[in-house]
Amino acid sequence: MPFNHQTDSITVEQRRQQLEQEIRLKLGADIETVADGKIHRHRMPGKSCSNRSIWVWVSPNGDRAVFGNHVTCERYSWTAEGADLFTSTTGAETRQRIAEHSMEVGRARLERQSIVAETARLIAEEAERADENHPYLQTKRVLPHGLFQLNGALQVPLRDATGEIHNMQRIYRDGTKRFMRGGRVKGLFAEVGDRSSSLNWYITEGWATAATVHDVTGDPALAAMNAGNLMEVCLALASSAPPGVKIVIVADNDHRTQGNPGLTKAVEAATAIGADYVTPDLPCNHPGCACTDVNDVEHCVVREVNND
Numbered sequence: 001m002p003f004n005h006q007t008d009s010i011t012v013e014q015r016r017q018q019l020e021q022e023i024r025l026k027l028g029a030d031i032e033t034v035a036d037g038k039i040h041r042h043r044m045p046g047k048s049c050s051n052r053s054i055w056v057w058v059s060p061n062g063d064r065a066v067f068g069n070h071v072t073c074e075r076y077s078w079t080a081e082g083a084d085l086f087t088s089t090t091g092a093e094t095r096q097r098i099a100e101h102s103m104e105v106g107r108a109r110l111e112r113q114s115i116v117a118e119t120a121r122l123i124a125e126e127a128e129r130a131d132e133n134h135p136y137l138q139t140k141r142v143l144p145h146g147l148f149q150l151n152g153a154l155q156v157p158l159r160d161a162t163g164e165i166h167n168m169q170r171i172y173r174d175g176t177k178r179f180m181r182g183g184r185v186k187g188l189f190a191e192v193g194d195r196s197s198s199l200n201w202y203i204t205e206g207w208a209t210a211a212t213v214h215d216v217t218g219d220p221a222l223a224a225m226n227a228g229n230l231m232e233v234c235l236a237l238a239s240s241a242p243p244g245v246k247i248v249i250v251a252d253n254d255h256r257t258q259g260n261p262g263l264t265k266a267v268e269a270a271t272a273i274g275a276d277y278v279t280p281d282l283p284c285n286h287p288g289c290a291c292t293d294v295n296d297v298e299h300c301v302v303r304e305v306n307n308d
């Protein structure tokens, strides 16, 4: 019956348009959907070709869909208007598909992380030691300690509590910092000095702060690289520290930022592991002081002396 056939195909087309409109609305992406019961990955507009963060699953009859963005962890389900929930794909099958997809994404992430880790270890073996005249080290007035250098960028090795390298933070001449793409960061830290050499361990946010703390105290200083990673790093280090180790967190003091994230995260982490914390008393006496960490304060003092 040609009439019925036409009605059906319009309905299918309309459903597809409704769904694509919904995806546009929720995820901000124009996607051509395929109703085949398989998960399709798509590129987020404006992101690089390797970024395929959008995923869409549409039931073979086109009346149900689940879609999301695995980077932002958004996930939405959609049912076509008038779809018969009892005859369409069951919820159990949908859940199964999503569970399979999540595992696939998890596996892919671990695979990427292990490739990055191998590359980072290769850099640590092959790259030259950092040049103490590198502009970033000069600006921060610290020695290269255990850093490497490749194509003009400092390479800060990120380790787990066993000392294994998993990632590098690249610090470019202009001070821009980037981790290796797709590498693990959570719970990893940069080590300045040697943890086995002392029972006093300092944990800082940034690498330059760790370098300054180590220079001043002679004790090992471990940098979590950002405030959001302090908790994980503190937990990893506290649980693996030999008996007798005393951990002190040297907190950034983001006194000019709402909520003082540096200090807040440090206090949370210190509380979690029962450690002490210290933080610079800011602002310093230097007019226009923009210090947030111990390394900045060292410079502020130098500036003050030079200006006198």
Ligand SMILES: [Zn+2]
Binding pocket: 283, 284, 285, 286, 289, 290, 291, 296, 297, 300
């Ligand atoms: Zn200052």
